[in-house]
Amino acid sequence: MLTENFLKGRRRRELSAEERQALESVLTPPVTLPKRRVVTVRGDVVSRSTFLIxxxxxxxxxxxDGQRQLVSVETPGDFVDLHGYPLQRLDHDIATISECQVAYAPHEKLTELIERFPHLGRLLWFSTLLDAAMHREWIFRLGRLDAVGRVAHMLCETYVRLDAVGLVENQSFAWPLTQQDLGEACGLTSVHVNRTLRVLREAGMVDVADRIVTVLDFGRLASTGEFKPDYLYFNDELRTP
Amino acid sequence: MLTENFLKGRRRRELSAEERQALESVLTPPVTLPKRRVVTVRGDVVSRSTFLIxxxxxxxxxxxDGQRQLVSVETPGDFVDLHGYPLQRLDHDIATISECQVAYAPHEKLTELIERFPHLGRLLWFSTLLDAAMHREWIFRLGRLDAVGRVAHMLCETYVRLDAVGLVENQSFAWPLTQQDLGEACGLTSVHVNRTLRVLREAGMVDVADRIVTVLDFGRLASTGEFKPDYLYFNDELRTP
DNA sequence: CGCGATATTGATATAGATCAACTAATGTGG
DNA sequence: CCACATTAGTTGATCTATATCAATATCGCG
Structure with missing residues (x-):
């Protein structure tokens, strides 16, 4: 099941067997993309959307000045650029960070799908609004938190999202972002990210090393980052690790 | 026509007469809200959405610490909290800035509407993704621009949006935000906003006084704020004032 | 007409940027 | 499989944009 992680754990948003089947049926066979590959650039007209496996x-x-600002990080189970379906043209660039497996949903098939399954249409809509909710939290992060708070918040969000799709084990998850990437997400230089991670490590909250994040004290990390997971719309049980 | 400004000027997104008629028919009669009134708070379950007239x-x-971070400013013609329709529960607060006229769309009626007019459903979806696109640009603003750039960018966006709904006259528009509000939008203190506005005024780009913004040199303001209006998805003619 | 909200200006403090040097990984072609 | 090149991470010194603190001015409203 390619889409088994789509909307997984979202409160009252599980797809019915029939809906899932129908969604799978519009996807192309999976494709592997190399790491650090630019997939779409701002302005591109898109006729299919990418599901990240x-x-x-x-x-x-x-x-x-050539500086990048990340506006989202996509993890397995995300419909990366479903925004492109109603928007037709993208307002941002998309790239892989690690090597990725993806499948494509051609837009004309999505239209049929939604007309046949209006409820599934609402779920797809919902999934794009999750992105919007994460964007809002991202704005809060940049506008109101200091460097330590921003990084803490980002790591909390990632932890919860990956946990929902089974990618957290022993408080740890694989993390292919460099310190430079993390800085581009949090509006910080890589130098300052480095110092910030040291602060968090020395405080015993989280350790980031060798592309693996280990969360040692989620509670303190969350309060440092003012992280309240309601905006991720998970089932209650998942909301506070 | 209450909704005459909904999606106005968006490329190939005008509603058909029938669709507009149908949309109007689900709205309650208009209501007036006083200024500085909190309308919804984070966590509220919502069963209707607010259209801003x-x-x-x-x-x-x-x-x-009690600091606010604005994540969007809503102007006439916006479906303020249509996000609440697929999300059911809001992840942020909503308030009026000035006195407002609004009409409500009950969610159960929206569901009927969309099943009857799938294309209108896609337009409503599209309108929520415009918000997401503005959120992304807002992230860019906070993460990559300095104070002058942030304020310039924000004023450019507002100018273009208000121009599209006929609220710009002689390069000027009414602007009920205080310097404090603008700071809460741009991640700056009101003191620094004040100094920033002075810089922009002395450079001859824009003048903000008495709750009126006058854009004196849009081109220079846009380049200061790295403002590229494609993310607002307007018709081409509207894209560069 | 007076009082709270808003705007303005100046002086000082500080978080994070920038510049610079070095180390440790990771990868690549011979 | 090694030698070298490239990328990523680490640490220190200095600089700067913006916050903070403080005082005054002005506006808008009841």
């Missing part, structure tokens, strides 16, 4: 991708915008 | 509203999140 495994690996990490990101969406970002480029500044005038 | 006139006035300014905002969406925001509260930090632990």
């Amino acid at each position: 495994s690996g990490f991708m990101c969406r970002y915008m480029d500044g005038a | 006139s006035g300014f509203m905002c969406r925001y999140m509260d930090g632990a």
